[in-house]
Amino acid sequence: MGAVLVVIYLNKEINLTDHKTICPQEYGKKNGTQTTPLTKNTSWPRCQQNMSAASVTNFSSLPGRIQDFLYYQHCRHFPMLLDIPDKCGGADRSSEVFLLLVIKSSAANHDRRVALRKTWAKERSHNGVWIRRLFISGTMGAGFEKKRWNKFLELEQREYSDILQWDFNDSFFNLTLKQILFLEWMERNCPHVHFLLNGDDDVFANTDNMVQYLQSLKDNDGSKHLFIGHLIQNVGPIRLPWNKYYIPVQVQESDTYPPYCGGGGYLLSRYTALVIYRISQSITIHPIDDVYMGMCLAKAGLSPESHIGVQTAGIYIPSHKIDNYDPCYYREILLVHRFLPADLYLMWHRLNEPNQECFADAK
Ligand SMILES: *[C@@H]1O[C@H](CO)[C@@H](O)[C@H](O)[C@H]1NC(C)=O
Ligand SMILES: *[C@@H]1O[C@H](CO)[C@@H](O)[C@H](O)[C@H]1NC(C)=O
Ligand SMILES: *[C@@H]1O[C@H](CO)[C@@H](O)[C@H](O)[C@H]1NC(C)=O
Ligand SMILES: *[C@@H]1O[C@H](CO)[C@@H](O)[C@H](O)[C@H]1NC(C)=O
Ligand SMILES: *[C@@H]1O[C@H](CO)[C@@H](O)[C@H](O)[C@H]1NC(C)=O
Numbered sequence: 001m002g003a004v005l006v007v008i009y010l011n012k013e014i015n016l017t018d019h020k021t022i023c024p025q026e027y028g029k030k031n032g033t034q035t036t037p038l039t040k041n042t043s044w045p046r047c048q049q050n051m052s053a054a055s056v057t058n059f060s061s062l063p064g065r066i067q068d069f070l071y072y073q074h075c076r077h078f079p080m081l082l083d084i085p086d087k088c089g090g091a092d093r094s095s096e097v098f099l100l101l102v103i104k105s106s107a108a109n110h111d112r113r114v115a116l117r118k119t120w121a122k123e124r125s126h127n128g129v130w131i132r133r134l135f136i137s138g139t140m141g142a143g144f145e146k147k148r149w150n151k152f153l154e155l156e157q158r159e160y161s162d163i164l165q166w167d168f169n170d171s172f173f174n175l176t177l178k179q180i181l182f183l184e185w186m187e188r189n190c191p192h193v194h195f196l197l198n199g200d201d202d203v204f205a206n207t208d209n210m211v212q213y214l215q216s217l218k219d220n221d222g223s224k225h226l227f228i229g230h231l232i233q234n235v236g237p238i239r240l241p242w243n244k245y246y247i248p249v250q251v252q253e254s255d256t257y258p259p260y261c262g263g264g265g266y267l268l269s270r271y272t273a274l275v276i277y278r279i280s281q282s283i284t285i286h287p288i289d290d291v292y293m294g295m296c297l298a299k300a301g302l303s304p305e306s307h308i309g310v311q312t313a314g315i316y317i318p319s320h321k322i323d324n325y326d327p328c329y330y331r332e333i334l335l336v337h338r339f340l341p342a343d344l345y346l347m348w349h350r351l352n353e354p355n356q357e358c359f360a361d362a363k
Contacts, residue, residue, distance in 0.1 A: 047075035056250045063241060066248060069173045069287050076180060076285070081139070081150060082157050082165035087132060088190035095192035098129030099211055102182060105135040105201040106170040107149040110156070112201040115341035117160060119348035120207045127211050132193075135163045135201070136182050138170030172244070175263070175289035183277035186270075194222030196273055197335075199265030204339040204347055206330065209309070210267060213334065222269045227297060229266030229335075230313065231306035232290075233259040245288060252286065260294025261304045264312030264337035275300050309334030327351045328358035 053059070053070040062070075088094035101121050105113055113135055121133045140149040150165075157163045166181050168174055179198075186193075195214050197205060220226055236255040237247035268276075276296040283299060286292040297304055314337060325343060327350040330336065339347070350356075 047072065047077065050074055058250070062248060062250065063246065065171065065173050066246070066251065068171075069251065073285050075168075076177065078166040078168040078177075078181065080165065080185075081167050082137075082153060082163045083185075084134070084157075084161050084164065085189050087134060087161075088193055091189055091191055093192075094190040095194070096130055097132050097190065097193040098195065099131045099207065099214065100186075100190060100193045100196045101131065101133045101205075101207065102196055102198045103133070103135050103201050104175065104178060104199070105137055107137055107140045107153050109201050110152075111341050113156070115344050116201060117162070119344055120205045123162075126208055127215060129194075129211060129215070131207060131211065133162050134182075136178055137163060137165045138168045138174060138178060139165070140170055173287040176285050176287060176292045179289045179292070180277070180280050180285070183273060183280065187274060187277055191270065191274065193270050195226070196268050196270065197265060198263075198268065199335065200263065200337065202338040202340075203265050203312070203335055204330070204333075204344055205265055205335045206309075206333055206351070209332070210334055213309070214267070220269060223271050224269060225272050225275075225302050226269035227261065227266060227272050227293075227302065227304045228268075228307040229261030229304065229310045230264070231259060231261055231304055232257075247286075247288070257291050258294040258298035259304055260290050260297070261306075261310075262312035262337075263288075263290030263293075265310060265335040266290075266293075266304070267307075267310075267334070272297075272302060275302065307334060311335065312337040314338070327353075327356060331356075331358065 049071045050073070051071075053073070054067075056070065059067065059070070088097045088100065103116065103121065117133070122131075123133050124131055137153060139146050153163055153165055164182065164185060166178070168177060170178070186196075197207070197210060199205060217226070234256075236257050237252050238245045239248070240246055241248075276293060279296050279300045280292075283292075283295055286295060294304060309332065311333065312335070325347060327347060330347060330351060
């Protein structure tokens with residue numbers, strides 16, 4: 001059995017150049033095991049701007065990003081520019097993937113992707129199960145600048161085969177869109193993976209610990225509800241226009257958000273991912289992606305839960321005389337926000353060094 005898995009893995013590695021640009025109308029059309037290559041100028045009906053969005057109260061006094069959001073809030077379908085339909089070995093075989101890492105990363109964050117590929121997001125088998133990696137991305141800029149960034153991601157894709165890219169502006173307020181597009185992709189291509197880590201590209205995730213934690217769940221192999229992270233409750237929209245998270249009443253009238261987990265990183269089961277995707281079709285897009293996940297969970301009657309190992313607001317180190325990056329603080333952690341690529345690289349390697357002496361051991 002072990003040998004069979006190894007062979008499959010090697011084959012996948014050899015196919016690394018098997019990246020393709022897939023157009024929407026080509027979905028599901030297979031030629032043998034290969035997805036039909038595409039022609040460049042296939043068209044997807046461009047989602048039209050909703051002109052009557054401008055009729056909401058005080059529209060012209062809203063910040064540009066909010067106006068933009070209101071104009072395009074209803075758009076949920078965008079063509080794919082980069083796809084890897086067989087990332088999980090095909091939909092039917094996707095149960096062989098235990099943990100799928102789904103990392104939000106815009107084209108410009110090349111250095112973060114480089115560090116992640118070498119550290120916690122390395123595709124590998126740990127404790128007998130497979131970990132796979134995907135970066136999810138939109139587009140940057142316009143005109144020739146956009147073309148340049150697209151080409152850049154295409155080159156990365158050729159080397160690593162780990163990017164899903166859709167043709168929408170990769171802005172902060174489009175992260176929910178990115179999330180929904182990913183879940184739609186997952187339902188089609190990886191519906192049987194056991195668990196997913198959904199997170200940012202500037203976190204340190206101890207994916208070895210995650211696998212062990214998920215394996216220790218007695219009655220859940222991914223077929224039941226799981227949604228854990230840094231739980232945020234009893235908060236509501238920020239009404240200050242200069243704040244990054246500003247949500248005016250024109251976007252959300254209610255002053256409360258449902259409980260949700262901070263978007264820096266959360267773990268969920270395939271069951272919960274698919275429930276969220278299906279229910280999202282009946283929930284208007286909210287621009288803040290982690291809040292939107294909370295809205296979907298609430299409507300589905302499911303709760304997000306807190307896990308002490310997820311520290312999306314950073315980790316508290318009791319004294320400034322102690323090295324904040326002492327690996328001893330990170331041995332038991334699942335995820336910490338935020339880490340620069342160099343710190344990440346060092347931490348991952350220090351954690352994996354044998355014979356570490358930590359204060360806890362001395363007790
Ligand atoms: C697969 O693609 C090749 C090349 O485009 C074509 O000649 C062949 O007929 C296709 N086979 C099927 C089963 O569609
Ligand atoms: C367009 O915006 C108006 C005003 O906000 C809204 O009532 C309408 O439902 C929107 N249309 C679509 C297709 O989203
Ligand atoms: C619209 O602007 C007016 C004048 O600045 C203000 O009094 C009112 O509260 C605003 N309404 C909304 C819904 O923002
Ligand atoms: C993308 O969105 C950002 C933020 O709303 C905006 O500043 C930028 O101009 C947009 N880019 C394009 C090409 O639309
Ligand atoms: C989201 O992306 C679409 C497609 O590029 C763009 O038209 C829209 O302005 C973006 N929305 C925001 C809020 O940036």
